[in-house]
Amino acid sequence: MDESNRLLTWTGVECYEWVGVQCDWRNGRVVKIDLRTRVSLTNATYFYSGNRLGGEVSSLLLNLKHLRYLDLSMNNFSGDIPEFLGSFKQLEYLNLSHSGFGGVVPHYLGNLSRLQYLDLSYVTSFTDDVRFVNFTSLNSLHLSYNWINSTIPAWLSNLTDLMHLDLHDNYFHGQIPDFLGTLSALASIDLSYNSFDTSMPDLFWNLSSLVRLDLSFNTFQGAVPPIVKKLCKLSVLNLSQNRFVVDLQSLMGHISDCMLNSLEDLNLGVNQFNGSMPNKLGAFKKLERLFLLENVLSGPIPPSLGGLSSLKELSVYNNQLKGNIPMSLGQLSILETLDVSNNSLVGTLSEVHFIKLKNLTSLRFSSNSLALNISSQWIPPFQLQEFSASSCNVGPYFPNWLQTQSNILTLDLSNLSIKDTIPDWFENISSHIYYLDLSNNQISGKLPPLQAFSNLKWSGRRYVMMKLNKFEGSVTSFPSNVQVLDLSDNLLSGNVPQTNQTINPDLRVVNLLKNRFTGSVPTHLCKLLTITVLDLSQNKFSGSLPRCLENLMYLQAIDLSSNTITGFLPSFLGSLTFLESLHLQNNRVEGSLPLSLQNLTSLVTMDLGNNLFLGSIPFWIGEKLSNLRILNLQSNKFTGTIPLQLCQLNALQLLSLAQNNITGMIPHCFGNLSGMITNQEELGHNFYSEESISASMKGSQLQYTKTIELLISLDLSNNNLVGEIPAVLVNLMALKNLNLSRNLLIGQIPKKIRNLQQVESLDLSMNKLSGQIPLSLATLHALSYLNLSFNNLSGAIPVGNQLQTLDDPSIYVGNIGLCGPPLMRSCKRNDSSFNHVGADEGQDDKAGLWFYAGLGPGFVAGFIGLLGSLHFIRIWRLAYFETINSVYGWLKVSFLLSLARLRRRFFE
Numbered sequence: 001m002d003e004s005n006r007l008l009t010w011t012g013v014e015c016y017e018w019v020g021v022q023c024d025w026r027n028g029r030v031v032k033i034d035l036r037t038r039v040s041l042t043n044a045t046y047f048y049s050g051n052r053l054g055g056e057v058s059s060l061l062l063n064l065k066h067l068r069y070l071d072l073s074m075n076n077f078s079g080d081i082p083e084f085l086g087s088f089k090q091l092e093y094l095n096l097s098h099s100g101f102g103g104v105v106p107h108y109l110g111n112l113s114r115l116q117y118l119d120l121s122y123v124t125s126f127t128d129d130v131r132f133v134n135f136t137s138l139n140s141l142h143l144s145y146n147w148i149n150s151t152i153p154a155w156l157s158n159l160t161d162l163m164h165l166d167l168h169d170n171y172f173h174g175q176i177p178d179f180l181g182t183l184s185a186l187a188s189i190d191l192s193y194n195s196f197d198t199s200m201p202d203l204f205w206n207l208s209s210l211v212r213l214d215l216s217f218n219t220f221q222g223a224v225p226p227i228v229k230k231l232c233k234l235s236v237l238n239l240s241q242n243r244f245v246v247d248l249q250s251l252m253g254h255i256s257d258c259m260l261n262s263l264e265d266l267n268l269g270v271n272q273f274n275g276s277m278p279n280k281l282g283a284f285k286k287l288e289r290l291f292l293l294e295n296v297l298s299g300p301i302p303p304s305l306g307g308l309s310s311l312k313e314l315s316v317y318n319n320q321l322k323g324n325i326p327m328s329l330g331q332l333s334i335l336e337t338l339d340v341s342n343n344s345l346v347g348t349l350s351e352v353h354f355i356k357l358k359n360l361t362s363l364r365f366s367s368n369s370l371a372l373n374i375s376s377q378w379i380p381p382f383q384l385q386e387f388s389a390s391s392c393n394v395g396p397y398f399p400n401w402l403q404t405q406s407n408i409l410t411l412d413l414s415n416l417s418i419k420d421t422i423p424d425w426f427e428n429i430s431s432h433i434y435y436l437d438l439s440n441n442q443i444s445g446k447l448p449p450l451q452a453f454s455n456l457k458w459s460g461r462r463y464v465m466m467k468l469n470k471f472e473g474s475v476t477s478f479p480s481n482v483q484v485l486d487l488s489d490n491l492l493s494g495n496v497p498q499t500n501q502t503i504n505p506d507l508r509v510v511n512l513l514k515n516r517f518t519g520s521v522p523t524h525l526c527k528l529l530t531i532t533v534l535d536l537s538q539n540k541f542s543g544s545l546p547r548c549l550e551n552l553m554y555l556q557a558i559d560l561s562s563n564t565i566t567g568f569l570p571s572f573l574g575s576l577t578f579l580e581s582l583h584l585q586n587n588r589v590e591g592s593l594p595l596s597l598q599n600l601t602s603l604v605t606m607d608l609g610n611n612l613f614l615g616s617i618p619f620w621i622g623e624k625l626s627n628l629r630i631l632n633l634q635s636n637k638f639t640g641t642i643p644l645q646l647c648q649l650n651a652l653q654l655l656s657l658a659q660n661n662i663t664g665m666i667p668h669c670f671g672n673l674s675g676m677i678t679n680q681e682e683l684g685h686n687f688y689s690e691e692s693i694s695a696s697m698k699g700s701q702l703q704y705t706k707t708i709e710l711l712i713s714l715d716l717s718n719n720n721l722v723g724e725i726p727a728v729l730v731n732l733m734a735l736k737n738l739n740l741s742r743n744l745l746i747g748q749i750p751k752k753i754r755n756l757q758q759v760e761s762l763d764l765s766m767n768k769l770s771g772q773i774p775l776s777l778a779t780l781h782a783l784s785y786l787n788l789s790f791n792n793l794s795g796a797i798p799v800g801n802q803l804q805t806l807d808d809p810s811i812y813v814g815n816i817g818l819c820g821p822p823l824m825r826s827c828k829r830n831d832s833s834f835n836h837v838g839a840d841e842g843q844d845d846k847a848g849l850w851f852y853a854g855l856g857p858g859f860v861a862g863f864i865g866l867l868g869s870l871h872f873i874r875i876w877r878l879a880y881f882e883t884i885n886s887v888y889g890w891l892k893v894s895f896l897l898s899l900a901r902l903r904r905r906f907f908e
Contacts, residue, residue, distance in 0.1 A: 213237055722745065
């Protein structure tokens with residue numbers, strides 16, 4: 001199948017005229033077929049899908065008995081890998097990667113004894129039936145993207161002439177076999193993207209012919225073996241994306257002198273390399289790429305790096321480096337990429353730092369304490385394609401030298417304290433910028449008119465982020481060719497502009513949060529069918545939800561909260577089956593929840609709080625929306641009881657039913673909400689707008705955005721709930737907030753409240769709780785807010801530990817029976833001795849029971865002991881009865897004297 005007519009030249013008998021076919025000029029025999037689909041760099045998706053060959057590969061190929069080269073890669077063939085491929089006795093090169101074949105790799109390929117190059121990447125899975133033992137002359141082997149779940153096969157040890165071994169992108173695990181160290185001809189080894197999780201063996205250092213070693217994207221543990229052999233040909237060493245824990249100074253100490261003359265590419269990124277950067281790094285004579293990003297390196301950047309005259313790329317991103325950026329880096333005349341961002345570097349960058357960097361195309365120094373002190377007349381020696389200076393000291397004006405950068409593609413000037421308007425020259429460079437971030441400044445004036453995007457390579461993928469500024473006025477049109485548009489938190493007003501012909505039909509994200517837009521929800525946005533995120537919250541939109549929203553079938557998140565949306569919640573929302581986040585909080589939407597919402601099975605967040613919804617809470621929420629992690633129905637008019645089906649929401653981490661008219665008891669099955677028992681991973685949304693949720697915590701209504709994953713909360717406050725607090729609620733050990741206030745709850749506070757060790761806010765106020773405050777409440781070390789006011793609690797207030805910091809009397813006000821600090825009411829002597837936390841916090845009530853249970857038997861045992869002693873010990877018996885007799889005589893005399901006095905007074 002050749003839909004693109006690539007093979008139209010396959011006519012006649014002159015095979016040298018056929019595209020993809022090569023013949024031996026001496027005898028006309030076909031020796032090479034190359035049908036690999038080439039991918040266009042400007043529009044890879046379209047070109048690739050439109051040019052792939054398909055169908056089946058005919059066995060008539062066997063007639064080409066002299067074929068030495070066969071490449072069918074990057075196509076879309078069907079069926080299994082043909083077994084007849086194992087019959088090409090002369091074949092030296094075979095590439096079936098990304099070819100679309102299914103099934104298993106046939107073991108008949110083991111008959112290709114002359115094969116020198118084999119690429120089976122991204123095809124099918126191997127089985128134990130695969131045999132390559134006849135590949136005795138193989139010089140290159142690719143077994144990537146095949147989902148092998150085993151160790152490296154032993155048959156590779158037979159390939160003694162192997163020069164290139166590529167096993168990347170599989171699931172190989174276990175130990176690296178020792179026999180690899182015996183394949184002395186190996187020049188290139190690629191074991192990247194596997195599952196090796198053991199220590200790294202030192203067998204690689206025995207391979208003196210080794211030129212390239214790639215062990216990246218595994219989970220190798222521990223240290224890197226000392227490089228004791230003289231690997232004088234090693235050009236590429238890639239150990240990135242592992243778990244190596246090594247002192248970099250120590251590792252560099254084992255580098256041989258000859259390797260200093262051969263290494264061109266050193267990648268140690270994304271590990272745990274520690275210590276300081278050694279001066280020896282500047283001794284590599286041919287080093288072109290040095291990647292030390294995302295480690296725990298400390299100390300300064302050594303000035304010796306300025307001696308790497310061949311260096312093209314340098315990245316120390318995301319470490320703990322300190323000090324100044326050495327001026328010697330300005331001598332690297334062929335340097336193209338410099339990334340020192342996300343460190344603790346200080347100082348000022350001047351023209352001297354860039355004096356010879358004429359080839360620099362990417363400059364990133366974001367998230368440091370660096371200042372840019374450059375003259376407004378400065379003309380840089382370079383033409384950047386990428387510049388990122390986020391969170392540095394560049395303001396208060398736009399860097400004037402940027403107007404000379406006519407090739408810029410990525411520009412990040414966020415959080416620079418710029419207090420300026422957009423300069424006039426900005427429009428001249430905007431046509432090249434596909435990623436623009438001016439967020440979190442104080443830029444004022446009108447939005448800049450961004451020119452149409454001229455770069456075809458990035459056409460339709462434009463990102464424009466201008467949030468958290470002071471742009472004002474109306475918006476005449478959206479920037480052209482934009483895919484992600486974020487204008488949130490500005491002073492923009494008026495109606496949302498109509499989409500026009502320049503707007504990208506592939507627009508994905510529209511974020512207009514926290515502006516002053518008015519009118520109804522714009523219906524023209526419904527024409528942009530590819531929108532995945534639509535955030536119009538905290539504006540002044542009014543009216544009902546337009547029906548055309550059902551056209552946005554790929555919508556993943558919609559936020560219309562804090563507007564004046566009215567009417568009923570339309571049933572057509574149930575057709576948005578990709579929806580993960582639904583925010584309508586703080587509007588005036590009314591009626592009951594439509595049954596069609598049960599179709600939103602991907603929903604993770606349902607925030608409908610502060611509206612006018614009524615009726616019972618639907619049971620299908622628990623039965624159908626099993627992925628819910630945030631459910632907010634607070635401040636509505638819901639009635640009835642809490643449906644037991646909510647207990648089926650195992651992922652639920654925030655549940656707020658507060659401020660409704662809900663009756664009945666708190667379900668005991670709430671103690672099984674596993675999302676509140678253990679801390680969960682992040683929500684996993686890939687939204688460009690920050691998800692936000694409002695929660696009543698610590699006595700206030702708080703807004704959570706970046707920390708939303710940390711908020712684990714159960715809020716049932718301000719309803720008409722009755723009965724006791726279920727003791728099983730103390731199983732919710734991950735809770736940060738528990739609010740049961742303003743209900744009709746009775747009984748005691750659960751004795752095992754100590755289990756809630758992560759709770760920060762606990763509000764049980766305005767109920768009818770009775771009994772004593774459990775002593776173990778003082779063991780809640782994370783507790784920073786407590787309210788037990790207006791109940792019927794009694795006894796002494798526990799003291800000690802965290803409770804000593806909560807000394808506001810209002811915590812306990814309205815409980816007549818409570819006494820002790822911080823209240824002014826003191827306790828009686830027999831009470832005050834029991835208000836300290838004992839050595840064993842878990843015996844609040846059991847200790848009292850055991851005390852009284854042991855009191856009776858103790859008295860009996862003591863009395864029997866006394867009688868036994870008097871019976872057997874004569875001296876004790878005589879002394880005892882003599883004492884009794886004396887006491888009796890004294891009491892008798894005292895009584896008679898008192899009687900005589902009374903008689904005398906009476907007669908007198």
